[in-house]
Amino acid sequence: MLELLQGLGHWTLSGLRRLGRANIFMLYVLGGIPLCVRRFRLVITQLFAVGVLSILIIFVSGLFVGMVLGLQGYNTLVDFGAEESLGVLVALSLVRELGPVVSALLFAGRAGSALTAEIGLMKATEQLSAMEMMAVDPLHRVIAPRLLAGIIAMPLLAAIFSAVGVFGGYLVGVGMLGVDDGAFWSQMQSSVEFREDILNGVIKSLVFGVTVTWIAVFEGYDTLPTSEGIGRATTRTVVNSSLAVLAFDFILTALMFNK
Amino acid sequence: MVEYRKIEILVGAFVFAGLLALTILAMKVSNLTDFGGGDGYEVKAKFDNIGGLKVRAPVKMAGVQIGRVAEIGFDNKTFQAVAVMKIDRKFNAIPKDTAAKIYTAGLLGEQYIALEPGGDEESLKDGDSIVLTSNAVVLEQVISQFLYSKAAGDDKSGS
Amino acid sequence: MTPSNNPVLENALVKVRGLTFRRGERTIFDDVSLEIPRGRITAVMGPSGCGKTTLLRLIGGQLRPDSGFLVVDGEEVTAMSRAELMQLRKRMGMLFQSGALLTDLNVFENVAFPLREHTALPESMIRDLVLMKLEAVGLRGARNLMPSELSGGMARRVALARAIALDPMMMMYDEPFTGQDPISMGVLVRLIKLMNDTLGLSSIVVSHDIHETLAIADYVYILSAGKVVGRGSPTDLSQTDNPWVRQFVQALPDGPVHFHYPGAAFAEDLRL
Numbered sequence: 001m002l003e004l005l006q007g008l009g010h011w012t013l014s015g016l017r018r019l020g021r022a023n024i025f026m027l028y029v030l031g032g033i034p035l036c037v038r039r040f041r042l043v044i045t046q047l048f049a050v051g052v053l054s055i056l057i058i059f060v061s062g063l064f065v066g067m068v069l070g071l072q073g074y075n076t077l078v079d080f081g082a083e084e085s086l087g088v089l090v091a092l093s094l095v096r097e098l099g100p101v102v103s104a105l106l107f108a109g110r111a112g113s114a115l116t117a118e119i120g121l122m123k124a125t126e127q128l129s130a131m132e133m134m135a136v137d138p139l140h141r142v143i144a145p146r147l148l149a150g151i152i153a154m155p156l157l158a159a160i161f162s163a164v165g166v167f168g169g170y171l172v173g174v175g176m177l178g179v180d181d182g183a184f185w186s187q188m189q190s191s192v193e194f195r196e197d198i199l200n201g202v203i204k205s206l207v208f209g210v211t212v213t214w215i216a217v218f219e220g221y222d223t224l225p226t227s228e229g230i231g232r233a234t235t236r237t238v239v240n241s242s243l244a245v246l247a248f249d250f251i252l253t254a255l256m257f258n259k
Numbered sequence: 260m261v262e263y264r265k266i267e268i269l270v271g272a273f274v275f276a277g278l279l280a281l282t283i284l285a286m287k288v289s290n291l292t293d294f295g296g297g298d299g300y301e302v303k304a305k306f307d308n309i310g311g312l313k314v315r316a317p318v319k320m321a322g323v324q325i326g327r328v329a330e331i332g333f334d335n336k337t338f339q340a341v342a343v344m345k346i347d348r349k350f351n352a353i354p355k356d357t358a359a360k361i362y363t364a365g366l367l368g369e370q371y372i373a374l375e376p377g378g379d380e381e382s383l384k385d386g387d388s389i390v391l392t393s394n395a396v397v398l399e400q401v402i403s404q405f406l407y408s409k410a411a412g413d414d415k416s417g418s
Numbered sequence: 419m420t421p422s423n424n425p426v427l428e429n430a431l432v433k434v435r436g437l438t439f440r441r442g443e444r445t446i447f448d449d450v451s452l453e454i455p456r457g458r459i460t461a462v463m464g465p466s467g468c469g470k471t472t473l474l475r476l477i478g479g480q481l482r483p484d485s486g487f488l489v490v491d492g493e494e495v496t497a498m499s500r501a502e503l504m505q506l507r508k509r510m511g512m513l514f515q516s517g518a519l520l521t522d523l524n525v526f527e528n529v530a531f532p533l534r535e536h537t538a539l540p541e542s543m544i545r546d547l548v549l550m551k552l553e554a555v556g557l558r559g560a561r562n563l564m565p566s567e568l569s570g571g572m573a574r575r576v577a578l579a580r581a582i583a584l585d586p587m588m589m590m591y592d593e594p595f596t597g598q599d600p601i602s603m604g605v606l607v608r609l610i611k612l613m614n615d616t617l618g619l620s621s622i623v624v625s626h627d628i629h630e631t632l633a634i635a636d637y638v639y640i641l642s643a644g645k646v647v648g649r650g651s652p653t654d655l656s657q658t659d660n661p662w663v664r665q666f667v668q669a670l671p672d673g674p675v676h677f678h679y680p681g682a683a684f685a686e687d688l689r690l
């Protein structure tokens with residue numbers, strides 16, 4: 001019994017300590033933002049790695065998610081004679097929820113894990129140490145551009161996901177199932193609100209971008225410099241950032257769409 | 260440093276695609292273009308019962324959307340619901356004696372206000388009220404009326 | 419065993435006093451004091467795992483000692499802020515044991531890295547400087563290779579070119595000779611000596627290659643089990659009768675230094 005309590009205490013304390021470390025780490029990294037602005041090249045190179053290389057998976061997943069929404073939505077709505085509202089259903093689901101959330105989960109798997117592994121390997125091969133000895137702060141030179149690139153890329157990827165998804169829903173709904181073209185778009189436009197829905201979706205994906213990238217770079221920097229340590233850190237990045245995204249999604253949804 | 264130029268071009272394309280997607284979402288998917296902000300004039304209408312009418316519900320005339328419900332309030336004296344409609348400035352020649360009705364799009368669809376034009380020379384201006392209103396059709400009322408009249412009819416034929 | 423009232427050591431570049439450093443339970447340094455003189459080549463030798471790399475990291479301020487203090491060029495490293503440390507490190511070059519090249523940059527960009535980070539030189543000048551440094555280590559032709567395409571010895575030489583890119587006042591070499599063929603080894607030995615003499619550098623060389631090291635070192639420290647067990651000029655050391663030093667200099671398998679990492683007796687471990 002006492003051992004159980006001790007285990008719980010140990011777990012809580014080490015979790016809190018990690019959280020504290022992650023926060024201090026973030027503070028130092030934010031000190032590198034001026035450098036990133038001065039040398040935007042560093043950020044662009046990272047935007048390539050986290051953004052451009054994620055486009056394909058985001059595009060394909062968005063298309064399929066939109067097509068499935070079109071199919072499922074139609075089957076449900078047609079029973080109520082409300083298949084004209086298919087556009088609304090597809091667009092609102094994507095813009096408010098699926099766009100930001102699914103693209104953040106994909107981003108965690110595609111870009112987050114790569115970031116953790118890259119930084120962990122740089123640590124294990126003493127590259128970060130060598131930079132420090134060359135009077136270059138790796139938190140500013142290596143971590144900050146990656147964090148910034150992640151934060152910039154995430155909302156763009158989520159927007160691409162949603163737009164492609166709406167198109168996928170249109171393909172299935174209007175193209176295959178014969179929903180009226182005009183009704184699809186006009187109902188969508190009259191029910192989807194720019195500020196309430198689109199902007200809130202963008203805010204969500206910004207928050208997710210910060211969360212996922214922060215976890216990814218911290219796990220990489222904090223890893224044990226061995227191949228096993230890097231493997232574990234990569235797994236932790238994907239698991240923790242996915243959980244964090246879902247938890248934040250609930251909180252943000254409650255705050256934003258709670259009428 | 261391998262072909263930094265190529266990287267730059269691809270990143271440029273990525274950012275462009277992202278912004279384009281956002282623009283599509285704003286223009287084609289949502290209603291940023293129409294009835295956003297304060298571009299329009301407000302007209303009030305009082306209803307005995309607004310049913311399930313919500314703020315942001317469409318205001319239509321001859322089936323064409325001309326505005327939105329901006330606000331729903333309650334009149335403490337007449338115990339009526341007050342719906343404030345924001346009508347786009349383009350539609351500035353709506354007769355003063357226009358009637359407002361609350362309809363439902365489809366059996367379970369969203370409710371909206373339909374305006375039926377009268378014959379008055381003068382047109383509605385900002386702050387005006389629509390006097391002629393008819394209430395939302397509440398499904399339960401329709402059903403109970405139907406049942407009641409049916410029962411009454413059965414009674415007559417039976418006696 | 420010359421005590422530190424030697425005039426050269428009075429004006430030492432690095433002074434270490436009462437240094438104690440622990441890793442968990444293990445004490446790596448136990449009250450160590452030593453000086454690194456200016457303008458000379460000082461060799462630090464000792465068995466594997468005795469803390470030579472750790473000593474270099476302590477001097478560079480990457481690790482903080484548990485007690486004692488380190489003074490580099492008149493400034494106390496242990497009391498420095500992050501910003502002050504960065505200033506100091508710009509004047510230090512360190513060659514890492516593993517090379518530690520940045521794997522996403524090619525050879526040229528690796529050597530150019532400190533120049534790009536700390537100077538605003540025009541591209542043409544950076545190019546000249548980098549090619550000069552690469553020429554010095556004999557790898558000018560390899561400038562477009564990626565680190566993954568280099569052998570261990572080549573990577574070490576690129577790292578050396580990078581370490582000297584900013585013309586530091588002080589160089590720390592962690593095992594510069596391992597993995598080098600006899601020819602490049604000879605070149606490196608001469609290069610270290612030459613840079614020290616012509617550029618007025620101060621150098622710390624950590625190495626196991628006794629003959630090469632003793633050939634260029636002006637002063638030698640021998641570490642073992644957390645202590646300085648021998649110090650002196652190479653001639654002093656080759657004539658000494660100190661058993662620690664003799665074992666090391668003459669490469670005897672047994673003596674006061676044990677080949678084995680401390681642990682239970684072998685027989686006990688095998689449960690005999």
Ligand SMILES: Nc1ncnc2c1ncn2[C@@H]1O[C@H](COP(=O)(O)OP(=O)(O)OP(=O)(O)O)[C@@H](O)[C@H]1O
Nearest residue numbers: 441442446464465466467468469470471472473515
């Ligand atoms: N990160 C670390 N965590 C815990 N112990 C460490 C760590 N790094 C080194 N050590 C321990 O510190 C001791 C000194 O290590 P160091 O790398 O300084 O040895 P060294 O003298 O450079 O050896 P070599 O000649 O093999 O390079 C070793 O015994 C090692 O066990």
Ligand SMILES: [Mg+2]
Nearest residue numbers: 470471515592
């Ligand atoms: Mg070492």
